[in-house]
Amino acid sequence: MEIDDNDVNEDNLTPKKYALKSSHELRETGDYTRFTDEMDDIFDGLESRSITIRINSVKDLSLKLLDGDFLLKVRAHNYISKIYTILNGNQDLLIRCYFSFIICMLMEDKHSSESLIQEHGFIEFVVNLLNTSTDPLNIDTDSLEKNDKI
Secondary structure, rough: OOOHHHHOOOHHHHHOOOOOOHHHHHHHHHHHHHHHHHHHHHHHHHOEEEEEHHHHOOOOOOOOOOHHHHHHHHHHOOOOOHHHHHHHHOOEEEHHHHHHHHHHHHHHHHHHHHHHHHOOOOOOOOOHHHOOOOOOOOOHHHHHHHHOOO
């Protein structure tokens, strides 16, 4: 039996095009997923009812922002506005101290500072932060001595 080349359908000969991703694309997707998971965890902690969880989350955020690559990702994915909104509403003195540190880090970067300055009430927030009369890092030594005696 002979095969006639004219009987072959060209549609059957063309390979199906599957959406294959390169290893670079897969790494990028994985990096993005890990980053968004980290940010979701931090935001969940910042919105927690527990003051300890909120303090640990803002501390983690502060430490992560020291990494330049992390800061670039935060800026690229427009998280600066969300960070400002969540932390601006917090009244705990220690969290506000961390927040002022975060503001200082973000203000060092031109693009981040432009984004922050556009936030509603940013200048008033900075002025109020600088006018805070209580020192969140000042430890009451009398209460520590009482606890040590017990």
